[in-house]
Amino acid sequence: MENTISVILPIKSSLTRDFNEYFDKAITSIKNQLVKPDELVIVHTNEEQLTKLLNEYDFGELNVVKYVWTQEPNYGEQVNYGIKNSKGTWFSIFEFDDEYSAIWFKNVKKYMGYYPEVQAFLPVVVDVDDKNTFAGFTNEATFAANFTMEMGYLTNDTLHNYQNFQTAGAVFNKQVIEDFGGFKPSIKLTFVYEFFLRLTYNSVSIMTIPKIGYKHTNMREGSIFWNYKFSEEKIKDDEVKFWLETAKKEYFFVDDRVIKYTPQTA
């Protein structure tokens, strides 16, 4: 079967600072791909201003499919919905304040040919702050000496020692989600970590491509993790610990369960 890639872009709101600028850069980064993805699936809320912007935006030759998310906005649920409705055999999770590097999907297709057994490809992510200053790399640790069993591959053992891996920009085989489930919306803060733990526990082969594939804006004001750290939704150390422990307990199970943090349960 031919490998086709859908990009899944969940959007909660356009009422955040510099949204238009971020969004334009993000979409331009898809347009600039040397090998373009086959589909862009946008799962957005019915916020009026956002809907208007998406309807009027010039996506050029990109094959764009838009779905309106009418329930309570939730990153994980919107991503899962986008994956379910995507047509590609593979999917990549995208965020409106990030950018793909122009070589990313070209390299993904190349590596798919070289490593047909691999079911997920992670990019080396360049993390920047909101002033676009380099802050570090992510996903690169799979190459660090004496860190993983096999250079470049993410394993469950590695994840138990180090959690800093991210799904944004990564390309997953859709079958993986059908077999082992998508994000678990009830898990706060560590849903990406739990997802990776679950995949590696089920022997999904995950490889980092040693090429810069993605630029991630860290701690943008209004982002999920910014809110966890600075807003009224701020998460305290006890709760961080709780969600980490939860991820480590829940990854054995495919299904999401309703889990709520209360200080007493910590």
Next chain:
Amino acid sequence: MEINVEKIKESISNLRNKNSRIYFMVQDTKGNAKASVKFIYETALTLKKNGFNPIILHEKNDYTGVEKWLGSEYMTELPHKSVENQNLEITPEDFIVLPEIFGFVMDQIKNLPCGKIVLAQSYRYITETLQPGQNWSQFGFLKCITTTEKQKDYIEKVMKNTTFDIIEPTISEYFEPRKLPALPIVAVHTKDQSETINLIKTFYLKFPQYRWFTFKDMRGLSEKEFSDTLKECFLSVWVDDDSAFGTFPLESMACGIPVIGNIPNMQPDWMTDDNGIWVTDKTLLPDYVADFIQNWLEDNIKPEIIESGIKTGESFKNKEQFETSVLKHFSGYLTQRADAFEMQLNQIQK
């Protein structure tokens, strides 16, 4: 007189029939791969396979050998003899091929009646163990084999009265471009290990964001392990001021791996502006490596540097040419010596 004639006739017969012993002196690398020793073994094995009578000569009885890094074939196919506690049988029709680093042995064997050849693979060591004023010819070493034209030009101006032949080394067929993409590993080969350590430590201190890149010191590996490891790398770094040939960069280039290296004091003939990144200031090597890494991560490496490198490396993989050269020169040495004995015989018989 009768005995002399018979001995000369026997010598001529041995030379014409390639039965003359050709002793190749080697150093004990204690199991470490060394291109200069490999060259000697390959020369000897080529001769052996073509009916000559080469013998590997080592200093001590507990010689480590080359089985671990070069292959068992070289130990089993070639007879080995130790200089220690052994009276070597050396007759006038025999030859001793002595690497330049064994200059101190020349004085000890100057009275041996055999043919004497210096094998000078590194111009840097040609005077190392000689006393001031001494040269090879005064010890009877009138023939020298070296490995490059440039090296020959240099040495012949120093070692007068010696004639020179060139046998260009080859690199193994193992060295070919890898089919899978490279990993973020840098192969490092420096003359002194301290230079490798210094390079790595400096690099990590200056560029901590790249600490997930691995540096591999390419010492102490077998040829197969060496080529397998090399093929995983995306970059080679080579530092050797004294090199006259440069096996490591050529092997890297043959694998399609770009090389960053310093320009040796005697620039190799194969080194061009477009087949590698050649620098004059070694202190900048970590910076060059960091620049290269960033470009590699962004797929910005020009394919020309890889293509040109492969072409350069490939040009040294011609084993047939190497063997032809070895056989041509050694046949010539035996023939010349046989002819000299014929002349001597004719004079005696007149």
